[in-house]
Amino acid sequence: MSACASIRRHSLTSGLPPYVTREQVEERLQLIFPEGTPNRIYCTRQLSASTVFTMIYIGAVQGLDRYLGPIHVYRMTDDQAAKVSDSERVAYGEDLRKKSYVVPGNPWYADNTREPIRDETLREGLVNIGAVIARDDLPTTSSKPRYALLSDFAALFDPKLTDETLSAEISAYQARHLSRSALARVSLMQAGTVAGKSGVMVTFPNGETRRLAPGPSSIISKSVVEYFAQNFLQTPAVLWLSESGNKVVQRDDSLAASIGLQIAADKDLPDLILVDLGPTDPLIVFIEVVATDGPISERRQTALYALTDAAGFNRSQVAFVTAFQDREAPGFRKTMPALAWGSFAWFSSEPHNIVQLNDGRANKRFLTEFF
Incomplete structure (x- = not known):
């Protein structure tokens, strides 16, 4: 019997999952949902840890016939969370909605936090990714508690799981519950975050290599x-x-010259310039890499068009791409409003997909020939 199976059996016989602190929950959420997980922020932030902690605290776990509502999360306090006996935990879960029930201490959140708990942490985060289930026998307008942790997800938070055993159980859970595309995205993100002190080795299309700074x-x-x-x-x-x-x-000045493009160092030049030599008329692709700031904006697009116009390139031969690590990356959220219309956004964690900012003038040749 696996460690998680043993813990699930204990939960069903004792009536409550083993107690775990909110801090421990937050640490494990970071491991269970690594970089690249869809909507990761909704699954790993402190509000998510508070929600998962409270579900474990009151026993809102699949098979235990107990459920959580947002009120259980925003009314939780440090004083209440420190009450660890089964009777105190059950009383909080079952009696909180009674007017006579008094919760000691200061609430973790204001009452108006119910919406982000319900809409972001639960619906868009934990329910969407398959860590939480919702009752389907209640009207959508019902205020009754309706959410519970999937039993094998809840089992990952048992404090007795540590080191290699914990890692093995998390990997097994990810394989069962994250989709193939989500797992691939996670793998690419994890591979992309590893760069040694000696730098990053890049292999060019012609087989040559160069080392970039870490x-x-x-x-x-x-x-x-x-x-x-x-x-x-x-x-x-x-x-x-x-x-x-x-x-x-x-x-590569010689190649640039052979297609009629003169490249001189300039503040408007992007990080990369690629050329596609396959078509009769070569395609020039300007690519800006964004880890934190500096996308292909309208101003930079105009300046780069001036370069290709001067070289005699038709604008259908020019494309602009801003490259990010991931859709969840802070750099993308920060710079998205500044991206130029008619340009593209690409994410290294999803290498086969691309986003087009289409204003009716976008490079249709790039779309039709190269997708």
Whole structure:
């Protein structure tokens, strides 16, 4: 019998899951839902830890016939959370809604937190990803508690699970409950966050290699060269690759000259310039890597068009891409409003997909020929 199976059996016979602190819950949520998990912020922030803690506290777990409502979370206090006997835990879960029941201490959250608990943490986060189930026998307007943790998800929080055993159980849970695409996204994100002190080695389309400085921008640049270029271009080549501090890592002036493009270091140049040599008329792709800031904005798009206009390129031969690590990355949320219409957004954690900001003028050739 696995550790989790033993814990589930204990929960059903004792009536409540083993007690665990909110801090321990928050730590484990970070492990269960690593970078790359869809809607990760809704599953791992402190409000999520408070919600999962409270569900464990009152026994709102699949098979125990107890359920949580948002009120259980926002009325919880440090004083109440420190009451660990089964009778105190059950009383909080069952009697909280009675006017005579008094919760000691200061509530963790204001009453108006019920909406983010219900809509974000539960519906968009834990329910959506399959960690929480909701009763389907209640009207949508009912105020009765309706949420419970999936039993094998709840079992991951038992404090007796540690080290290798905990890691094995988490991996098994992820394999059972995260979709194949979600698991692939997590794997890419985890691979993308590993960069040694010696830097990030990038393999170019022609087989040459270059070493970039350690850092998140270099990891995204590597993904652009090794994945984006291969997925979206027929015969890709790298004309320009620079790092922060304007260090030029790759510059192919002879190839640029052969297609009529003169590249001179300029503050408006992006991190990467790719060219697709497969079509009769080559396609120039300007790519800005964003770990924190600096997307392809309207101003920069205009400046780069001036460069290609001067070289005699038709604008149908030019595309603009801003590359991010992930849709959940702070850099994307911060810079999304500044992205230029007619450009594209690409995420290294989902390398086969791309977002088009279509204003009716977007590069239709890029869409039709290279998707």
